[in-house]
Amino acid sequence: MKTAKTKFPTLLMLFSVWMFLMACNDDDDPVPMEEDDIVDVVMASSNFTVLESAVVEADLVTTLKGDGPFTVFAPTDAAFTAFLDDTNMTAEDLLGSPSLADVLTYHVLAGEVMATDVSAGEVSTVNGASFYVSEDVEGKFWINGSAMVTDTDITASNGVIHALDYVIMPPSQSIAEIAVGMTTAATPEFTHLVGALQRANLVDAVSGDEGDLTVFAPTDAAFQALYDTNPDWNDFNDIPMETLTAVLTAHVVPARAFSQDLRTGTSLTPLNTDASLEVDLGAGTVGGAALNTSMLNIHATNGVIHVINDVILP
Numbered sequence: 328m329k330t331a332k333t334k335f336p337t338l339l340m341l342f343s344v345w346m347f348l349m350a351c352n353d354d355d356d357p358v359p360m361e362e363d364d365i366v367d368v369v370m371a372s373s374n375f376t377v378l379e380s381a382v383v384e385a386d387l388v389t390t391l392k393g394d395g396p397f398t399v400f401a402p403t404d405a406a407f408t409a410f411l412d413d414t415n416m417t418a419e420d421l422l423g424s425p426s427l428a429d430v431l432t433y434h435v436l437a438g439e440v441m442a443t444d445v446s447a448g449e450v451s452t453v454n455g456a457s458f459y460v461s462e463d464v465e466g467k468f469w470i471n472g473s474a475m476v477t478d479t480d481i482t483a484s485n486g487v488i489h490a491l492d493y494v495i496m497p498p499s500q501s502i503a504e505i506a507v508g509m510t511t512a513a514t515p516e517f518t519h520l521v522g523a524l525q526r527a528n529l530v531d532a533v534s535g536d537e538g539d540l541t542v543f544a545p546t547d548a549a550f551q552a553l554y555d556t557n558p559d560w561n562d563f564n565d566i567p568m569e570t571l572t573a574v575l576t577a578h579v580v581p582a583r584a585f586s587q588d589l590r591t592g593t594s595l596t597p598l599n600t601d602a603s604l605e606v607d608l609g610a611g612t613v614g615g616a617a618l619n620t621s622m623l624n625i626h627a628t629n630g631v632i633h634v635i636n637d638v639i640l641p
Contacts (some may be wrong), residue, residue, distance in 0.1 A: 354365030472585030472624030602641035
């Protein structure tokens with residue numbers, strides 16, 4: 328049996344330890360843990376290894392470690408793989424590109440934009456060029472009609488990261504330049520459309536770097552089908568000028584509408600205001616013309632091109 332004498336040293340020792348701990352709490356403030364910045368978050372993730380290499384190669388580490396705040400729409404490794412496959416590039420080609428910094432800064436916004444603040448419309452980037460956000464029928468957000476936001480609100484000390492499933496590129500050609508360029512491709516396309524626009528003096532209407540247009544561009548096969556149903560028309564030169572102008576202006580909408588912006592039951596008003604283009608996503612048609620699902624959202628400096636498999640007749 329212990330006596331009071333044997334308990335006293337033990338109690339004294341516990342009291343001394345308690346006083347020491349109290350003194351530490353009084354004298355030393357706890358050191359807060361420092362939150363990782365955007366570069367730290369990217370480097371710590373196994374999903375952004377290509378982006379990490381690109382940021383280092385483009386000498387943007389110091390910038391993205393700055394105070395910010397920044398919003399980064401970050402392509403995942405799978406996004407880079409898909410982009411490189413589509414463009415027939417290698418990772419080395421991309422990292423060695425003189426435009427690498429321009430491409431990366433096109434993914435960055437000045438200021439912090441959380442997912443709840445994202446809305447459809449034009450967005451200015453630190454690159455100086457704008458990209459365009461669309462919300463599809465399922466409520467998912469897309470950029471330039473090609474990259475879907477797959478993860479949101481990955482926070483950092485100097486901003487926020489949203490993940491993308493594709494790499495976005497600032498456009499460098501107008502609608503007219505894209506169409507003309509495709510007429511001389513290995514597999515030519517739009518030769519009838521470009522010829523018809525030239526004959527009707529409408530090339531300037533889809534040229535330049537300014538403006539917001541949506542062009543529903545019929546393929547050469549679509550024009551041939553039109554000629555086949557009209558025995559008097561062997562090509563666009565046989566179409567009466569008034570008719571040709573009315574047809575062509577029915578394919579141009581004075582607003583930038585990516586495929587994700589389209590809604591069944593709505594109508595688009597083209598430059599030919601006597602026409603109305605009814606949207607039916609179930610049937611995959613606009614103005615009765617079938618959308619070519621493999622050639623949608625071709626982004627231009629002055630708008631967007633959607634390829635269609637029929638000529639729209641107002």
